[in-house]
Amino acid sequence: MRIAIVGAGGVGGFFGALLARGGADVTFVARGAHLEAMRRDGLRIEGGAHPVHLPEVRATDDPAEAGPADLVMLCVKLWGVEAALEQIRPLIGPDTTVVSFQNGVLKDDYLRDAFGAERVIGGVAYVATRISRPGVIAQTGSLQRLVFGEFDGRVSARVTAFHQACVAGGINAEVSPDIRRQIWQKFVFLTGLSATTATTRLPIGAVRENPQTRAFLLDLMREVVAVGRASGVALAEDYARECLKLVDDVAYDMTSSLFHDLDAGRPLEVRWLSGGVVELGSRTGVGTPLNRAVADILAPHADGHARG
Ligand SMILES: NC(=O)C1=CN([C@@H]2O[C@H](COP(=O)(O)OP(=O)(O)OC[C@H]3O[C@@H](n4cnc5c(N)ncnc54)[C@H](OP(=O)(O)O)[C@@H]3O)[C@@H](O)[C@H]2O)C=CC1
Ligand SMILES: CC(C)(CO)C(=O)C(=O)O
Numbered sequence: 001m002r003i004a005i006v007g008a009g010g011v012g013g014f015f016g017a018l019l020a021r022g023g024a025d026v027t028f029v030a031r032g033a034h035l036e037a038m039r040r041d042g043l044r045i046e047g048g049a050h051p052v053h054l055p056e057v058r059a060t061d062d063p064a065e066a067g068p069a070d071l072v073m074l075c076v077k078l079w080g081v082e083a084a085l086e087q088i089r090p091l092i093g094p095d096t097t098v099v100s101f102q103n104g105v106l107k108d109d110y111l112r113d114a115f116g117a118e119r120v121i122g123g124v125a126y127v128a129t130r131i132s133r134p135g136v137i138a139q140t141g142s143l144q145r146l147v148f149g150e151f152d153g154r155v156s157a158r159v160t161a162f163h164q165a166c167v168a169g170g171i172n173a174e175v176s177p178d179i180r181r182q183i184w185q186k187f188v189f190l191t192g193l194s195a196t197t198a199t200t201r202l203p204i205g206a207v208r209e210n211p212q213t214r215a216f217l218l219d220l221m222r223e224v225v226a227v228g229r230a231s232g233v234a235l236a237e238d239y240a241r242e243c244l245k246l247v248d249d250v251a252y253d254m255t256s257s258l259f260h261d262l263d264a265g266r267p268l269e270v271r272w273l274s275g276g277v278v279e280l281g282s283r284t285g286v287g288t289p290l291n292r293a294v295a296d297i298l299a300p301h302a303d304g305h306a307r308g
């Protein structure tokens with residue numbers, strides 16, 4: 001299977017390396033010092049239970065050089081999506097499938113608008129990774145999981161082929177009959193985690209053990225569930241409470257990628273996370289005052305102010 005990974009960072013670099021290790025024909029679309037290091041020294045995954053070093057990988061900043069792929073995985077940060085979608089047109093042939101493993105729930109609309117709904121399957125990534133230095137992806141913990149599927153729930157040939165490629169590479173991969181719900185379930189968890197860790201600047205353990213911030217977290221997630229249900233997603237009414245149990249099970253010192261971006265002065269995905277809840281809330285007539293407060297509080301940081 002010819003797979004093009006657009007954005008070879010925490011998510012794309014990690015899962016792309018495992019796919020390549022499993023025998024898939026993988027091309028990474030990357031840039032800058034990370035691209036140079038990958039061309040020179042290959043790609044490394046460090047920190048997790050199973051370190052990986054691929055001494056040679058195919059990496060380019062010119063999608064035209066790679067040509068059409070069977071499957072394109074979009075793995076850039078949400079603030080880079082518009083530029084990436086224009087740039088990757090040469091990867092899209094008549095039979096190409098596109099899947100985004102970005103966070104949030106607005107991502108697939110961008111793909112449908114750019115390439116047509118029939119090309120798009122849904123996806124969710126669970127992993128805690130980042131580029132620690134050029135050519136190297138650092139993993140925290142051992143969680144690694146991809147969930148994907150057709151939006152109409154069919155187990156299609158393209159989904160089955162991608163699943164086989166993932167399994168061959170040792171990825172914990174799952175085909176979902178209701179990928180929209182899966183995407184929203186992660187959205188509920190992630191917006192709560194991101195919003196509380198970024199606004200308090202504390203790990204989730206400290207957030208969940210304080211009664212006031214615990215209630216704040218639950219109420220934030222309740223707003224997301226209400227918006228999802230109003231958007232027609234089959235989320236249980238009390239899903240926020242179920243999600244709080246998941247939050248209780250994660251490591252005390254877990255934060256979120258939004259927390260790390262804020263801490264490092266990088267641009268934030270807040271417009272698509274808490275901001276996405278507000279946008280969809282206003283479309284569906286559901287009040288989202290707490291998510292709005294988070295989006296407003298973090299707005300001055302949204303474009304980053306990278307420290308040297
Ligand atoms: N990291 C994680 O643990 C998880 C992240 N996610 C989600 O996955 C998405 C990706 O996040 P993550 O992997 O952390 O992001 P990273 O910043 O680690 O990786 C993105 C990579 O793509 C590169 N890039 C951006 N635009 C282009 C382009 N046009 N051409 C070539 N390369 C490009 C970036 O380069 P540059 O640095 O120069 O911008 C960077 O190297 C986000 O939506 C995130 O929320 C989901 C689950 C877990
Ligand atoms: C919570 C986590 C690490 C799970 O994959 C994530 O997606 C993020 O912080 O962006």
